Amino acid sequence: MTGEGIALVFGTVLAVGALAFVLYPLFFATPHEPRTHTPDSDAPDNAIVALREIEFDRATGKLSDTDYAELRRTYTERALSEMRTAAAQDVDPVEARVRAYRAQHRECPTCGLRPEPDAIYCSSCGNYLDQVCPDCGAEVSEPGATFCSTCGARLTRGTMASR
Numbered sequence: 001m002t003g004e005g006i007a008l009v010f011g012t013v014l015a016v017g018a019l020a021f022v023l024y025p026l027f028f029a030t031p032h033e034p035r036t037h038t039p040d041s042d043a044p045d046n047a048i049v050a051l052r053e054i055e056f057d058r059a060t061g062k063l064s065d066t067d068y069a070e071l072r073r074t075y076t077e078r079a080l081s082e083m084r085t086a087a088a089q090d091v092d093p094v095e096a097r098v099r100a101y102r103a104q105h106r107e108c109p110t111c112g113l114r115p116e117p118d119a120i121y122c123s124s125c126g127n128y129l130d131q132v133c134p135d136c137g138a139e140v141s142e143p144g145a146t147f148c149s150t151c152g153a154r155l156t157r158g159t160m161a162s163r
Contacts, residue, residue: 047079120156128155 001009054071057063063071086093106114106129108122114129121128126143133140138150147154 047075
């Protein structure tokens with residue numbers, strides 16, 4: 001084979017590889033599908049987030065005026081319904097979101113609410129967030145303690161146990 005033949009074969013292999021790379025997502029499902037907002041989703045602030053997104057999509061030209069009008073009407077009705085429900089229950093929508101956030105996150109007695117929802121230890125001071133041994137109930141006050149000083153039981157049983 002001459003140099004031109006090798007270059008032709010190499011170029012063809014590169015072109016086929018690039019074509020396969022580009023067409024792969026069209027023929028095979030990707031593991032991380034983008035999240036779409038639907039009117040019947042369970043997220044409490046879904047309607048407000050969706051309104052922001054359709055405003056952005058319309059501004060960037062991704063959404064036609066008729067689609068925008070229909071989606072805006074649907075999500076506006078839903079957002080108003082959620083706000084009226086919260087008002088009827090004498091719950092401030094902001095307070096409801098704060099309560100939901102606090103319910104999903106752990107709290108350190110020294111530093112307060114932690115931003116990590118799955119925290120076992122405080123990321124600031126190192127305190128064990130449960131504060132008591134799950135086996136004997138003794139207080140755990142040593143920062144970063146992995147084992148109970150009273151009974152010797154392992155404090156971390158979840159994801160931190162492997163570290």
